[in-house]
Amino acid sequence: MTAVTVPQRMRLAQRNAAVGLYGLVSLTMRGGLAVLGIAAADDFHWSAALTAAFVAYATLVMRFGRVLVAPFMGSTSVRNVTQLSLLGIGLGYLLLSFAHSVAVAWIAVTLIGTGYGGAVLAIKVLMVGEQPSGVLRRLGLLATALNVGAAVGPLVSGLIQASYGADINFLQLGLLSIAGAALTSLLPSARTQVATTSARPTVRRLTDPEVSYPLLLLVFAFALYAQLYATVPLLVHARLDSGWVLGAVFVVNAVVVIALQVPASSLAARLDAVRRYGPAIGLVCFAASFAVLAYAHTGAVVLGAVAIASIAECLVLPIVEADLSALFGSGALVAAFTLSALAMGVGESIGSYLGVSLMLVGGSTASYFLLALACLSGLCAAVDTARAFLRSRSGAGVTVTHG
Numbered sequence: 001m002t003a004v005t006v007p008q009r010m011r012l013a014q015r016n017a018a019v020g021l022y023g024l025v026s027l028t029m030r031g032g033l034a035v036l037g038i039a040a041a042d043d044f045h046w047s048a049a050l051t052a053a054f055v056a057y058a059t060l061v062m063r064f065g066r067v068l069v070a071p072f073m074g075s076t077s078v079r080n081v082t083q084l085s086l087l088g089i090g091l092g093y094l095l096l097s098f099a100h101s102v103a104v105a106w107i108a109v110t111l112i113g114t115g116y117g118g119a120v121l122a123i124k125v126l127m128v129g130e131q132p133s134g135v136l137r138r139l140g141l142l143a144t145a146l147n148v149g150a151a152v153g154p155l156v157s158g159l160i161q162a163s164y165g166a167d168i169n170f171l172q173l174g175l176l177s178i179a180g181a182a183l184t185s186l187l188p189s190a191r192t193q194v195a196t197t198s199a200r201p202t203v204r205r206l207t208d209p210e211v212s213y214p215l216l217l218l219v220f221a222f223a224l225y226a227q228l229y230a231t232v233p234l235l236v237h238a239r240l241d242s243g244w245v246l247g248a249v250f251v252v253n254a255v256v257v258i259a260l261q262v263p264a265s266s267l268a269a270r271l272d273a274v275r276r277y278g279p280a281i282g283l284v285c286f287a288a289s290f291a292v293l294a295y296a297h298t299g300a301v302v303l304g305a306v307a308i309a310s311i312a313e314c315l316v317l318p319i320v321e322a323d324l325s326a327l328f329g330s331g332a333l334v335a336a337f338t339l340s341a342l343a344m345g346v347g348e349s350i351g352s353y354l355g356v357s358l359m360l361v362g363g364s365t366a367s368y369f370l371l372a373l374a375c376l377s378g379l380c381a382a383v384d385t386a387r388a389f390l391r392s393r394s395g396a397g398v399t400v401t402h403g
Contacts, residue, residue: 015127017186019145021082022123024180026149027156028089028173029116032096033058034154034229034250036109037356038237039166044100048360055230056353057106061113063345069118070338079187081122086181088115093174097167115177117341120146125333126188128325136275139318139325140265144257147313151254154229155247206339211327213387214320215343217279220380221316222347223354224286224373228253228309231355235293235366236302238359245299252303256310264314268322275319276392280384282315287377294370 036058040051069081092111095104127138160169206212228249236246268275289309296302321340328336358369 018123023145023149025119026146027153028177030150031153031157035157035161043166052356055356056349058109059352060345060349062116063341065114066117066121070334078122078126079184079189082119083181083184085115085118086177090174090177093170097170124337136265136269136322140262143318144261147257148254151250155250158246218343219347222344223351226348226351227355230352231359234359249306252306253310256307261314265318276388278315278319280381282312283377283381285312287374290370290374294367
């Protein structure tokens with residue numbers, strides 16, 4: 001496993017460029033994922049089983065792809081890693097635009113997912129390794145950029161998909177990614193300082209409950225999060241058949257995230273209670289959202305449920321990743337963020353596969369699935385609350401870093 005430290009402090013323009021590119025990568029990735037199932041079923045004319053497997057694989061490689069990139073982090077600059085990653089994303093979308101064969105499509109999403117993973121890993125290490133203080137706030141900025149991209153991308157992609165079809169949609173995503181590669185010239189050009197450590201100690205740490213619990217929490221939380229782009233678009237298409245509602249879903253998600261992500265992260269950085277119980281509150285929000293979606297048959301109800309789920313997004317990821325980065329220390333940020341990405345990938349792959357598969361079955365299956373997710377979310381929230389309470393009584397936990 002590779003550990004990277006970033007000794008220099010970035011200028012404000014470079015930090016803004018890093019956050020902007022982080023959002024752009026999220027926009028292109030989530031924009032493609034949001035319509036991948038529809039494109040495979042309607043434009044590529046694939047079977048339901050193949051479509052579900054394709055979406056699950058795309059989600060999995062999006063997270064696991066950075067494992068291939070991590071060993072090279074110390075051999076070049078963050079700028080070069082990000083640039084090559086964006087070019088890979090662009091090439092993948094161009095392949096999807098011009099070729100619909102199963103083999104080419106799977107190669108394409110491998111390029112897209114690996115590129116996404118590499119860019120996210122590089123920028124996250126650059127931002128978090130900049131200085132030891134204020135980690136939660138910088139993670140909050142990245143989470144805001146990621147979630148705004150994840151909201152705007154599917155919105156624009158959904159509109160283009162409905163108007164012009166998959167080929168034009170994937171073409172514009174590819175060209176946008178290539179344009180983003182040119183903007184990486186704004187990032188720091190210095191090579192990161194790297195210390196190489198054996199992967200065995202990192203693997204051994206997985207047996208430590210302090211490490212394994214937040215990783216398992218990420219698995220479950222991202223299985224829930226996957227429903228926003230995997231299940232909700234299909235649910236809206238099946239129950240409402242309304243293009244404006246589908247677009248509004250991602251607008252509502254973006255508005256909530258823009259309004260709440262940075263304040264929520266700042267509050268968690270200052271108040272230990274928010275940091276301890278924030279993930280549990282997020283899980284309760286997920287439970288409420290899925291319970292409402294199970295019976296939603298109007299646009300207003302769907303949008304309300306999406307708003308509640310968006311609040312959950314703001315609470316879970318930054319807090320859990322900040323805890324992991326503190327547990328591993330600044331010298332092993334690549335290890336921490338790679339493990340967290342693997343946990344996200346497992347959760348998203350399972351969640352998207354189950355969501356797409358069961359949604360395509362039709363009937364009342366989708367409602368039962370969403371109710372099951374609501375019950376599991378509530379149960380997990382109770383467990384996390386009890387754990388946080390016991391740790392507060394014993395004085396255990398990760399120290400909050402102010403700044």
